Amino acid sequence: MAALAGCRAVRLTAPARVNSLKRSASVRQSAVRMAVPRSRGALSVAAAAKNYKITLLPGDGIGPEIMAVAKDILVEVGSQRDIAFDFTECLVGGAAIDATGVPLPPETLATCQASDAVLLAAIGGYKWDTLPADQRPEQGLLGLRAGLGVFANLRPANILPQLIDASSLKREVVEGTDIMVVRELIGGIYFGKPKGFGTDEAGNRTGFNTMVYSVPEIERIARVGFETAKKRSNRLCSVEKSNVLEVSQLWKEIVTKVHQEEYPEVELSHMYVDNAAMQIIRAPTQFDTIVTGNIFGDILSDAASMLTGSIGMLPSAAVGTDGPGLYEPVHGSAPDIAGTDKANPLAQVLSAAMMLRYQFGEEEAAAQIEKAVNDALDEGYRTGDIMSSGCTQVGCVKMGEILMEKIKA
Numbered sequence: 052m053a054a055l056a057g058c059r060a061v062r063l064t065a066p067a068r069v070n071s072l073k074r075s076a077s078v079r080q081s082a083v084r085m086a087v088p089r090s091r092g093a094l095s096v097a098a099a100a101k102n103y104k105i106t107l108l109p110g111d112g113i114g115p116e117i118m119a120v121a122k123d124i125l126v127e128v129g130s131q132r133d134i135a136f137d138f139t140e141c142l143v144g145g146a147a148i149d150a151t152g153v154p155l156p157p158e159t160l161a162t163c164q165a166s167d168a169v170l171l172a173a174i175g176g177y178k179w180d181t182l183p184a185d186q187r188p189e190q191g192l193l194g195l196r197a198g199l200g201v202f203a204n205l206r207p208a209n210i211l212p213q214l215i216d217a218s219s220l221k222r223e224v225v226e227g228t229d230i231m232v233v234r235e236l237i238g239g240i241y242f243g244k245p246k247g248f249g250t251d252e253a254g255n256r257t258g259f260n261t262m263v264y265s266v267p268e269i270e271r272i273a274r275v276g277f278e279t280a281k282k283r284s285n286r287l288c289s290v291e292k293s294n295v296l297e298v299s300q301l302w303k304e305i306v307t308k309v310h311q312e313e314y315p316e317v318e319l320s321h322m323y324v325d326n327a328a329m330q331i332i333r334a335p336t337q338f339d340t341i342v343t344g345n346i347f348g349d350i351l352s353d354a355a356s357m358l359t360g361s362i363g364m365l366p367s368a369a370v371g372t373d374g375p376g377l378y379e380p381v382h383g384s385a386p387d388i389a390g391t392d393k394a395n396p397l398a399q400v401l402s403a404a405m406m407l408r409y410q411f412g413e414e415e416a417a418a419q420i421e422k423a424v425n426d427a428l429d430e431g432y433r434t435g436d437i438m439s440s441g442c443t444q445v446g447c448v449k450m451g452e453i454l455m456e457k458i459k460a
């Protein structure tokens with residue numbers, strides 16, 4: 052491909068297999084029809100049975116360290132399964148600001164939009180913290196989510212038995228936790244207008260944002276919530292603040308309508324967000340699937356992450372009705388440990404597994420990666436954030452090597 056400013060093509064192709072029939076292009080799938088891959092190409096013969104175009108966005112802080120691990124794992128799994136990945140690395144966030152002056156260069160967005168999936172690490176850091184809000188690295192991430200139309204963010208928080216002792220809560224509280232937060236990702240207070248700074252009648256400076264949702268925006272995320280719940284234990288909890296906010300009153304009304312008209316078989320409950328934050332800590336196993344708005348989902352998914360031992364364990368998938376999804380850890384760029392080889396790469400690696408499963412329907416490849424993670428934990432390997440007594444502490448690079456051994460075994 053032609054070199055784009057801020058983007059670098061890295062072609063990593065699996066060994067040739069002559070005479071193999073293949074879907075020549077990659078497969079995509081929609082948010083709601085996640086289990087049903089849709090072929091975009093005709094049958095033909097080529098080097099690898101499948102070829103997926105992936106944009107890699109290492110970003111800032113620990114991003115490049117954890118992305119390196121995930122990329123190596125993908126290449127190895129791909130070569131074992133006759134899958135070729137065409138990787139293109141692009142700049143986003145602070146790295147893009149430094150190189151181009153903006154957090155989301157047009158080349159980066161165009162490359163992401165033209166790919167089959169986007170794997171992001173994290174953006175942000177101290178260096179850019181003093182920039183005006185509209186020029187910060189975080190705007191790159193918001194622009195990317197909006198530009199890809201990925202309105203549904205699936206953030207699973209399930210406790211792995213090996214990590215129960217790494218949770219800050221008691222074993223009997225967290226054991227059995229398996230929550231899926233379905234967070235609306237491209238609306239609500241993050242994107243509502245008007246927003247900005249002003250002056251009130253008394254001459255005081257003000258800052259303001261608008262939390263707004265339209266009926267179609269609520270309907271589409273509600274459907275993802277119900278579909279997700281149906282594939283799990285058929286229970287959906289809609290979280291809002293309808294005792295105070297009009298936007299939440301509409302949210303509750305529309306979720307209830309979609310339930311009655313389209314998903315009466317799913318058990319629906321409603322909860323105020325402040326209570327939900329408390330209940331997630333008090334008794335997390337009461338939750339199965341949660342559907343909520345942008346900012347509430349941001350906060351609740353960080354809270355849920357600590358049930359599992361560390362935010363360094365939690366992957367996520369952001370999907371729209373069609374086109375490339377965005378796969379990223381729930382955590383940020385962890386500037387406090389960047390460059391020290393202390394980062395836990397597992398959320399990034401598990402995000403790559405989610406990409407294989409949700410975007411491409413590569414269930415076996417995804418499960419192979421998840422098993423490698425499980426095996427490494429079973430053998431007692433831990434990064435610092437999930438360390439418990441009796442385990443072996445390793446850095447990011449070493450954890451990557453251990454995963455690679457498991458994948459190759």
Ligand SMILES: NC(=O)c1ccc[n+]([C@@H]2O[C@H](COP(=O)([O-])OP(=O)(O)OC[C@H]3O[C@@H](n4cnc5c(N)ncnc54)[C@H](O)[C@@H]3O)[C@@H](O)[C@H]2O)c1
Pocket residue numbers: 113172173174175176177189192362363364379380381382383384385386387388393394395396398436
């Ligand atoms: N999706 C994203 O790119 C994303 C998400 C959240 C925050 N951020 C940005 O990241 C920067 C730092 O934000 P923050 O400190 O509030 O949140 P953070 O998630 O980066 O870090 C919070 C704490 O968790 C630890 N941590 C996070 N990920 C870890 C990992 N993989 N392994 C080990 N420890 C890990 C960090 O060391 C830190 O102590 C900010 O600029 C913020 O805007 C980006």
Ligand SMILES: CC(C)[C@H](C(=O)O)[C@@H](O)C(=O)O
Pocket residue numbers: 175189192193349381383
């Ligand atoms: C960095 C920030 C814009 C982002 C968000 O608020 O969505 C982050 O906290 C997340 O959870 O992905």
Ligand SMILES: [Mg+2]
Pocket residue numbers: 349350353381
């Ligand atoms: Mg967050």
